[in-house]
Amino acid sequence: MSRTNGPVTAIGSELQSYYGRPIVKEPVWEPAVAVYFFTGGIAGSCSVLHGVGRLARNDGLAKTALYVGAAADLVSPALLVSDLGRPERFLNMLRVFKITSPMSVGSWVLALSSGSSVLAAALELAGRLRPVKWAAELVSFVTGPALATYTGALVANTTIPAWSEARDELPLVFGASATASGGAATTLFAPAGTAGPARRAALLGAVAELALTRRMENRLGFAGEVYRQGEAGRYGRLAKACTAAGAALLASRGRRSGLAARAGAALVLAGGAALRFSVYRAGFQSARDPRYLVATQRERLQRATSR
Amino acid sequence: MSAPAAWPDTYGDEAKPRMGFFTDTSICIGCKACEVACKEWNLIPDDGRVWTGESYDNTSTLGANSWRHVAFVEQRKPLKVDGDAASVDAEPLRWLMESDVCKHCTHAGCLDACPTGALFRTEFGTVVVQQDVCNGCGYCVVACPFGVLDKRHLSRAPDDPAPTLPLLGKDEDGRVWKCTLCYDRLKGGHEPACAKSCPTDSIQFGEVEELRARADRRLEKLRAERWNGARLYGRDPDDGVGGFGAFFLLLDEPEVYGLPPDPVVPTTHLPKLWRTTALAAAGVVAAIATAFVGGRS
Secondary structure (H helix, E strand, O other): OOOOOOOEEEOOEEEOOOOOOOOOOOOOOOHHHHHHHHHHHHHHHHHHHHHHHHHOOOHHHHHHHHHHHHHHHHHHHHHHHHHOOOHHHHHHHHOOOOOOOHHHHHHHHHHHHHHHHHHHHHHHHHOOOHHHHHHHHHHHHHHHHHHHHHHHHHHHOOOOHHHHOOOOOHHHHHHHHHHHHHHHHHHHHOOOOOOHHHHHHHHHHHHHHHHHHHHHHHHOOHHHHHHHOHHHHHHHHHHHHHHHHHHHHHHHHOOOOHHHHHHHHHHHHHHHHHHHHHHHHHHHHHHHOHHHHHHHHHHHHHHHHHO | OOOOOOOOHHHHHHOOOOEEEEEEHHHOOOOOHHHHHHHHHHOOOOOOOOOOOEOOEOOOOOEOOEOEEEEEEEEOOOOEOOOOHHHOOOOOOEEEEEEEEOOOOOOOHHHHHOOOOOEEEOOOOOEEEOOOOOOOOOHHHHHOOOOOOEEOOOOOOOOOOOOOOOOOOOOOOOOEEOOOOOHHHHHOOOOOHHHHHOOOOOEEEEEHHHHHHHHHHHHHHHHHOOEOOOEEEOOOOOOOOOOOOEEEEEOOOHHHHOOOOOOOOHHHHHHHHHHHHHHHHHHHHHHHHHHOOOOOO
């Protein structure tokens, strides 16, 4: 947009700005946070896969999901701590619990879920303290779904137009993507003959991810345009291509061929990672240009006065 | 309608009247004494000198190292609306100046979002960051409807002492900073540095209730004098942030000054957002349970 103080024309209305400068700040988060959205999703849905696997007495799959989830649970807090301005103060996250802050709720969920998954995996490996392991598995199973989805609420609960305007879909999109990624990651490592549920979870998640992303982009108004532009657009198209190709491969040949199942899973994983980066970059792009915020708020004001 | 949560009730006998600013931009002369006084009193570091070419504004925006920012707007608009002698000129010109600051919202997005409790509501009803608690997570930065808060980046000189704990190679202060409404000065019974230094009383400090009444009288006067575009911004306790503790009299739409036209605290939508998240979590469990139908292979 022009750097003068004059009117800027967009969607048929005149939008004004202060020298084209942003109104809200761009996030100060580094790409580690987008990687965490991905690994946290894997960790959360693997906890669920593992728990349901135990209930269904598919122990081969359950153990794989436990180990894959625990690996993601080890990486996730490290990514978040590295993003802090003062990493040595990471424990301050657990000074308080605030339901008004998805970051606070998420810190507790991650601490519980990650701690219990890693403990359960370590005890499984060591073959000791079975009652403690069961308790840890239960905590991991209960907190897993929250870990897989709260990051959608985290970004939606902001003043960043591309995120806040998508608040009705982002937790669902992230949940679907987490299901796909967790299922796919488990499919990669599961012993032969046990991977069926993980593969079908990846397929279900991938289809839901594609459908929900499409619904989000169709419903979003002017601010939704950033999901199609620049880096966010490139990651978004990559995500759709990989996820669709992976889902097609899983559906058509995944049952018969282990190789096809693993290739499909790898594609679904790549799609999930690209989706998180697309959403992450869209936030920055929508904050950088004040038109998105002004247009959104002017439309809201118009609706309020015409009512 | 609304008072800030946790004020004054949590302070009991120590609660003070809610204090704030009324910034009347119609008498701002753009001297930037507020910016300088704020920097000096609060020991805010230099943030570089950039010549923007945007009128007289080289500060550009509020941030970690700018807690007052004077905006300069040059317009081909008459100072007064139709019929007045001042607007007869063929090419009218007006120069708007506005000293921006943290709004100390009644419902503060930064405060709701802060996961460490570093941000808190003071006994004066203002919002302050405790620098010994903040871990620089940056969530308040994206929760503010006005882009007020930011993380402070500071290069460490080669001979500066190394931090006591590893900062993972980060050359920065790493914490979030913003206007404290001179909490230390308020504690001592003084007015904030910016208001103290303002030569025209464009920045007025006082009890919010009293400032609102004063602003209403001022707006009435400017309207009677047919000033072009005069309006109050953030005075209404029923707006999306429950009214500002630091509000403004503007002479044009808020976005002309780089302010959001309809600020809403994100927390407004949070109850529904949590319900959506619960639905998503249930969906994850349902999808995975469904995936177990059909056996192991």
